[in-house]
Amino acid sequence: MISKIQIKNITRLKQKKYRQQDGLFIAEGGKVIKEFLNSTFQLIDLFTTETFNVVNETIISEKELQKISCLTNANTALAIFKIPETVALSTDGLILALDSVRDPGNLGTIIRLCDWFGVKQLVCSLETVDCYNPKVVQATMGSLTRVKVYYTDLEQYLKDIKLPVFGAFMEGENVYQTTMPNEGVLVLGNEANGISKTIEGCVTDKISIPRFGALQATESLNVATAGAILLSEFRRG
Template sequence: MLSKSQQKLINSLQNKKYRKKNGLFVVEGVKGVSEFLNSKYIHHELFSTEDLFSLPFVDITETDLNKISFLQSPNKVLGLFRIPEPKNIVDLGLIVALDNVRDPGNLGTIIRLCDWFGVKQLICNEGTVDCYNPKVVQATMGSLTRVNINYLNLSNYLEMTKQPIFGAFMEGENVYSAELPRSGILVMGNEANGISSEIEKLVSKKLSIPSYGSVETAESLNVATATAILLSEFRRTTER
């Protein structure tokens, strides 16, 4: 049975302040919870309408689930997991770095893309949305368990790295004809403003995705869509 204190705790975890204070985040749905249970993440408590995982759980009703879920259509189970200590950054291979990506859906999708294209390290500056935001966690579809994410001062990191730094810009070199290495850092910018001027100064090579439609009517690509295209090109050209 769901207690008022449990409901209050779970509801508070929608806010980054309370996720940090309690060291907990929310995972919802059978598939998502299953992914995290089968990872190195430590589960704190499970709330479910059914016995799904042969683990201790708080038996709740559909009404209770609706009270604590952040989804419009809750799916049987909600889990609380502990936020782990960040792992050390491995400055090797292909890395994605985010400069003030604010939309949870975009970050979640980018984490999934990193997982799909074998990018193990994602670096975010402090202005990027929290990867344990419930909307981000949901959008990752479990990929959060397989991508190492660090939040730091991005300009300091880029100043110290020995890797080539690539950035997505409207006026960059056509990515379809550019020479791309196996190892490097791909920087993606804010949804509205792109890569900041501070970070732009540190970029070794600017890349662009050419438009084949009407420039007058088509706006720039969504940051997650652009990330997908660029990562695909990095992998395609190095697999030849």
């Protein structure tokens, strides 16, 4: 059984201001929740139609689960976890930076890409969508437990770092003809506008993914798709 107060407190976490105020976020689905349970994230509450055999678990009906779910069709469980405290930013290795990426699905996919390619740190501008947005958490499929995501003044961060800063631009050097270093920052821009002029001023190396289509008619790649190709080239060296 779930109370009206609990429903109110859970559904308000769909909004960023309440996630920040309460220091909590929502995770849905058995696979995603198990990833968080097996990590250092702290479980606050778990509402499920099938037992997980953990503390703070409440068995509820499918109808009750649908009332609190962020999904059109609720999965078998919804959990509330505590947002962890931010640790210090690293300044070495391969780092991915996002300049105003707004789509939750794109951010979730990019976090999964970081996990796949062994990028442990994702640095986001303050305008980038919240990584604890329920849609982002869902799209990461648990990779959020292994990738540290930071929100900061991206311009200042890039000015201070002592690594080469690579930016994805249409007019950049062909990435397939460029030797990529083991360490550096790769910047990906906004879905509609690309990398902003402010952040462009911090880029030391402009790179591009060439088009091979006969008509050369496609304007651009999806930001997550571009990120996958570029991260692959960095790891290939």
